[in-house]
Amino acid sequence: MSKRGYHHGNLRQALVEAALDLIAEKGPTGFTMAEAAKSASVSAAAPYRHFAGREDLIAEVAAQGYDVFADVLEFAYNGGQPSPLAAFEAVGRAYLAFARKYPGHYMAMFESGISPRQTPALAQASTRANAVLSTAADALSQRIPADRRPPAAMFSAHISAMSHGIVELYTRGKPGTRSPFTPEELLEAGIGIYLRGLGLISGD
Structure with missing residues (x-):
């Protein structure tokens, strides 16, 4: 999995990129929002500023x-x-x-x-x-x-x-x-x- 992380001020897109890696690796139901947050190098709560949950992110x-x-x-x-x-x-x-x-x-x-x-x-x-x-x-x-x-x-x-x-x-x-x-x-x-x-x- 590539670690793109959140470095450029666009948290929403950083989470999308993290989800893409996780989906390719584990399938669309094989990861959690916490894993997406970790891959994007943000807190577990941060994704919920932009997405209601995993389905919304997907x-x-x-x-x-x-x-x-x-x-x-x-x-x-x-x-x-x-x-x-x-x-x-x-x-x-x-x-x-x-x-x-x-x-x-x-x-x-x-x-x-x-x-x-x-x-x-x-x-x-x-x-x-x-x-x-x-x-x-x-x-x-x-x-x-x-x-x-x-x-x-x-x-x-x-x-x-x-x-x-x-x-x-x-x-x-x-x-x-x-x-x-x-x-x-x-x-x-x-x-x-x-x-x-x-x-x-x-x-x-």
């Missing part, structure tokens, strides 16, 4: 994570260029890249049990990230006749579930989770099967 970690996640997805989507299919696949790869690079944020967002509506900041950030996924799904599904087209929210939820499953099983390098294929290969194959089932790409 919600802030998740909100900051969703902001980064949305930025990563928007960059990958690139306005749907060079094509809806290429952009959609880029978004899927970006999902895996985010989980790999920001494990503490990812766990706070998806594994803490914190509702995306826990705080206004978290709700706003998660809505922005989900909007990128829905936009990518909607743009790609325009080729399907309207009466057979799945709702964009359902389409993006299917891909998110597939991506999350691959992250959980194969992206973190836990013992026993090795696969003869990379997470990116698994996701690409899974997306391909899904899109073929919808008639969006050929069966070749």
